Amino acid sequence: MSTSIDAYARVDSGAELGGGVVVGAFAIVEGGVVIGEGSKIHPHAVIRRGTKMGKGCEVHSGSVLGGEPQDTKFKGEESFLEIGDNTVVREHATLHRASGEGCVTRVGSCCMLMAGTHVGHNGKVGDRVVMANLATLGGFVEVGENAFIGGMAGAHQFVRIGAYVMAGGGSVILEDIPPYMMVTGGYRPPVCGLNRIGLMRAGFSAEARQAIHKAYRILYREAESTQEAVALMKERLGGSAEVQKLVAFLEAGTGRGFASCRRRDCGETRS
Known part of the structure; x- marks a missing residue:
């Protein structure tokens, strides 16, 4: 497949374009950029040095x-x-390269980053993540696979958003959100339950969903601390691969704490 570069585009001779790449009018591709085969760069887009894109983007x-x-x-x-x-x-989305010699900002495969979204420096965005319009990730933010970040939501630097999380529009995310959870919009949004629909659509078995639900109840209904919750999950649900991922996320806490539950008996933000 041959590349197609509009006469009004500016593509540096040091850029590497795969077969079938299309570059529209007035787009700019700087030297050192790598664009995988079959990708399309629309008019007026800018791809700056240090950027490497996969196929079909x-x-x-x-x-x-x-x-x-x-x-x-x-x-x-x-x-x-x-x-x-x-x-x-x-x-009008902006994805910044990393800060620090040799460091990388990473965005996974099959993601949808809608209009006006921002991925800050040193961020890590997993596969199949959706960021709705104007959603913003600060520096060093990590987002797990299959997460959905609602429109105009913002994540504070160093926050982690777990896999399969659903974050409501307008959320101001200041603490880590454990995998599989759903948070409402607004400032410091609380956990309002599991992302049940997302888990079903992703093909989680009934057994796996039941194990996740039990882990959720341990974390937000039964245990007095995150440490106690982790111990109980290992004791009762250690055979579940899905719960093991939740446990690993909780054990790797960054010090920002975890989003609290909406119900009063869940207490304040866990640490």
């Missing part, structure tokens, strides 16, 4: 990929942005 107009990190410690060192296969970046 699509970048819409006005988006800037690989821009310098918004970090006062950044001094121009070489850093990177890596994007997996078949990821779609819609209009």
Whole structure:
């Protein structure tokens, strides 16, 4: 497959474009960029140095990929942005490369980053993540696979959002959200239950969903602390691979604490 570069596009001779890549009018592709085969760069998109995209990606107009990190410690060192296969970046999104020599901002495969979204420096976004319009991730934020971040939601730097989380629109996320949970919108959104529909759509078995539900009740109804919850999960549900992932997330806490539950008897944010 041959590439197609519009006469009004600017593609540096040092860029590497795979077969079948299409670059629209007035798009800019800087030197050192790698774009996988079958990808499409729409008019007026900008792909800056240090960016590596997989196959079948699509970048819409006005988006800037690989821009310098918004970090006062950044001094121009070489850093990177890596994007997996078949990821779609819609209009006016910004994905920044990392801060720190040789460091990488990563976005997985099959993601949908809608218009106006932002992935900050050193972020890690898993496969099949959806970020709705204007959702924003601060620096070093981690998002697990199959998570959904609602429109205009914002995540504080260093926050972790677990796999299969559903975060409501307008959420101001200040603490880690454990995998499989659903949080309402608004400031410091509480956990309001499990992302049941998301788990069913993802093909989780009834047995797996039941184990996750039991783990949820241990964490937010029974245990007095995260440490106690982890111990009880290991004792009662250690055979569940899905619960093991939840336990690993809780054990790797970053110090930001975990989102609390909506019900009063759940207490304050766990740490």
